[in-house]
Amino acid sequence: MKIKLNEVAEFLDGKLSGNPNLEIEGLAKIEEAQTGDLTFLYLPAYEKYFPNTKASAILVKPGFARTRSDISYIEVNDPNKAFSKVLIKYYSPDFPLSDIDATAFVHPDAGIGKNVSIGKNVVISAGCKIGDNVKIFHNTVLLEDVEIGDNSLIFQNVSIREKCKIGRRVVIHHGTVIGSDGFGFFTDEKGVYQKIPQIGIVVVEDDVELGANVTVDRAAFGATVIKRGVKIDNLVQIAHNVVIGEDTVISAQSGISGSTKVGNHCILAGQVGIVGHVEIGDGVIVLAQSGISKDISKAGQYFGSPAKEVKTALKLQAHFRNLPEYVEKIKSLENQIKKLQDEIKGMKKE
Amino acid sequence: MKIKLNEVAEFLDGKLSGNPNLEIEGLAKIEEAQTGDLTFLYLPAYEKYFPNTKASAILVKPGFARTRSDISYIEVNDPNKAFSKVLIKYYSPDFPLSDIDATAFVHPDAGIGKNVSIGKNVVISAGCKIGDNVKIFHNTVLLEDVEIGDNSLIFQNVSIREKCKIGRRVVIHHGTVIGSDGFGFFTDEKGVYQKIPQIGIVVVEDDVELGANVTVDRAAFGATVIKRGVKIDNLVQIAHNVVIGEDTVISAQSGISGSTKVGNHCILAGQVGIVGHVEIGDGVIVLAQSGISKDISKAGQYFGSPAKEVKTALKLQAHFRNLPEYVEKIKSLENQIKKLQDEIKGMKKE
Amino acid sequence: MKIKLNEVAEFLDGKLSGNPNLEIEGLAKIEEAQTGDLTFLYLPAYEKYFPNTKASAILVKPGFARTRSDISYIEVNDPNKAFSKVLIKYYSPDFPLSDIDATAFVHPDAGIGKNVSIGKNVVISAGCKIGDNVKIFHNTVLLEDVEIGDNSLIFQNVSIREKCKIGRRVVIHHGTVIGSDGFGFFTDEKGVYQKIPQIGIVVVEDDVELGANVTVDRAAFGATVIKRGVKIDNLVQIAHNVVIGEDTVISAQSGISGSTKVGNHCILAGQVGIVGHVEIGDGVIVLAQSGISKDISKAGQYFGSPAKEVKTALKLQAHFRNLPEYVEKIKSLENQIKKLQDEIKGMKKE
DSSP: OOEEHHHHHHHHTOEEESOTTOEEOEEOOTTTOOTTEEEEOOSGGGGGGGGGOOOSEEEEOTTOOOOOSSSEEEEOSOHHHHHHHHHHHHHOOOOOOOSBOTTOEEOTTOEEOTTOEEOTTOEEOTTOEEOTTOEEOTTOEEOTTOEEOTTOEEOTTOEEOTTOEEOTTOEEOTTOEEEEOOOOEEEOTTSOEEEOOOOOEEEEOTTOEEOTTOEEEOOSSSEEEEOTTOEEOTTOEEOTTOEEOTTOEEOTTOEEOTTOEEOTTOEEOTTOEEOTTOEEOTTEEEOTTOEEOSOBOSOEEEETTTTEEHHHHHHHHHHHHTHHHHHHHHHHHHHHHHHHHHHHHHHHHO | OOEEHHHHHHHHTOEEESOTTOEEOEEOOTTTOOTTEEEEOOSGGGGGGGGGOOOSEEEEOTTOOOOOSSSEEEEOSOHHHHHHHHHHHHHOOOOOOOSBOTTOEEOTTOEEOTTOEEOTTOEEOTTOEEOTTOEEOTTOEEOTTOEEOTTOEEOTTOEEOTTOEEOTTOEEOTTOEEEEOOOOEEEOTTSOEEEOOOOOEEEEOTTOEEOTTOEEEOOSSSEEEEOTTOEEOTTOEEOTTOEEOTTOEEOTTOEEOTTOEEOTTOEEOTTOEEOTTOEEOTTEEEOTTOEEOSOBOSOEEEEETTEEEHHHHHHHHHHHHTHHHHHHHHHHHHHHHHHHHHHHHHHHHO | OOEEHHHHHHHHTOEEESOTTOEEOEEOOTTTOOTTEEEEOOSGGGGGGGGGOOOSEEEEOTTOOOOOSSSEEEEOSOHHHHHHHHHHHHHOOOOOOOSBOTTOEEOTTOEEOTTOEEOTTOEEOTTOEEOTTOEEOTTOEEOTTOEEOTTOEEOTTOEEOTTOEEOTTOEEOTTOEEEEOOOOEEEOTTSOEEEOOOOOEEEEOTTOEEOTTOEEEOOSSSEEEEOTTOEEOTTOEEOTTOEEOTTOEEOTTOEEOTTOEEOTTOEEOTTOEEOTTOEEOTTEEEOTTOEEOSOBOSOEEEETTTTEEHHHHHHHHHHHHTHHHHHHHHHHHHHHHHHHHHHHHHHHHO
């Protein structure tokens, strides 16, 4: 696909210096770009690649020193976002899936919207309602009464259990499980664990994206809720009755235990853990590998296991690193005191 | 489904105050209950919801202050367990899967018990033995010679490799893998890793539940064993030749490395890691995100990475939090000593 | 399968003492071996099992004290590796999959090599190229234009997205996802996350093994690359644009964030996390549960979260464990200083 550079500049409302008729053939990172590619520069750490990049055009910040004349420039306020907008406009992938494959099973009591694509060996059970323009890839299974809103994209090998509700424009990646039983047991008189039926559901609201091999357990009763705009990375665990607030981002391998509520616009970095039955307020950012064991009401950054406000955590880390020095100091003080004690003893004797 | 309240009270052997003919229409948490619902109250933190709950009936502890007259009460010793018992008796889910689907493949040399349900696109390979009343959901694959005991429930997209043995009343959730190769390699003369064939199996004993997207590797030789009554949450990793003792509970995203033995009645909280080749005794409780690098023979709680007895770990955490204070103290002591040294020097001069 | 012991000794170039005509019927660990089994002994911790093992033959180091006469010995330099070589030669599993199953879908535009086995319900989309002797197990899905090199083994329920390239002799375990979208979003003017199309691919080079339920995201553009000989354990997350160097080993539940480069011959133990956009040099060994937040250029062992050189980390851990003692010392120093101050005050008054 070829796009004229002046068309790109116009779309981005950017200032073009160079060849307006240049035909862009692809997009690439500055260190990997080839002739014909459009690239971008926004992090100072990547400026070292500018003198040698083979890109034919580059998105830069206003005022960038245009030291090379063999490359065309488009100045934009945020080259990173601008590059993403070009990607979205010209390169959004179109998956060649259409119609309902002959090997798919669609129960006669399921409701299927307009322009729905269903891949091979997919199972759509009784009572399911599938909205318009939904794509469901091969080998995905929906048990009874699952609802999926318009324009959602469900990749292959996904499992969605009975009664779970998926919103509009939701993306669910491969191998992800929605609505598995919550991890609920009680110990009987003999000390043996007995399973508590998990009769609730999962509600995934509009514009949510769930990564690959994610697990979202159904509620014991009521619903586990992933609210509008939440983005969840691969291998994340969401336990029963958890509520994730709008526009919250959860990175890979994080886990949230049962009945915990996470607020809106939060960010959990990778491998974060949150215990059950706590509330995390809006705008809380939790750094990688942190563990949260209590409510957090105040927006801000947190770090550590157990997690503390980041300023406190970093100060403690610095002190931790200095422990050998402090221990040396304590020894030195002991020696000095010993000496003082001896001197005073000597003075008294005199 | 409607159940008369006096039937519930009788089943629970509880003391009913209120309307014995009330018809319960559903179960719900106290903060979400609607008219017609039965709820329960056991944690003090939830008492705040009592004045406004819309529930029609509630399970409470004996002697609970029955301050509302528009609600019926059943007094029981443990409202939490009692509520679970009601769930189990009246609300255990019944999955509408029956017979062997025409799209399933069942090898003619496989043995299939009575009243077995096999979903769409399931693969049952040669030599498999499936017990009575087993349900196997869509797109699950059993390689050769797998055995599954009576009354087990295998959800969709599960993979069970050759020769693995699954007990009775076992539940395996979606996407879980049983019997993948253990992670075993040796470095050859050129420093390149060579795969060691993993010729053992996995044995999952009776009454085990395995969550979604769990991985249990087959043994190098011999067996990886998950003993009777073990409950394993989502995204847990069990490496080759591990043995998990009876009635042990493992929470989400924990991982146990090769050849490690975990005792009976242990609890591993979320994101715990245990190194290979160690032994954990009975009754060991490991708190979230802890890392265990040595044998633990003594029952009790452990925390930290590396894990310590919880009393020690909490004391160390407290000291860690106080580090800035200690550092201030050291500085103050230095100053005081300096002053003392000067004073003594002064006194000597006199 | 029976193998004569002198054949084993000859194959291993080892020194046999005992019955050369003994027929080995199986391989087993020393503590589990039965009559007819060959076992081995290399870790001192397992010597305690020697007096009672039921094995008929054992691989031992040269000079091992042959105190039992009812067992045959083969002396070899490395009994562990030698045992693996016997496993590889005589016990490499042969999976009974052959031909292309009638229920598999192979697009007419796909290229299929010689002697390829494709299981039930497999989907091979348009433009795929499958090399010779490849085995693809049941319910695995390859989207468009996927390439798989000769002699690779893809287990069941695997998802490989469009355009990804898999090398020769690659093993991919069950439920693993290759080429899911990278976790890339930007916040628009309203603070809402917008998805950045992920138009790159994944390249898995020759001789790589990927465990079960692993996730490898496709690059935003360009490629996520797993280089020759890399071994990845279960439930590992590899984010977009990551590059893993040759012969590197990554243990279960580790995660590597976007655009990070890991060198050759590295070892990441279990549950390790690495942040995005950093470079790890060759020969770096990261101990379990460590978190890496910066570049590491120097080979060696690292531990902790944040990770430090292991010598430093262990020293800090020792100091951490001693904190209560140091705090006692500080208190004692305070008291001694108080006493000195009083004494000097007393002396001055005199």
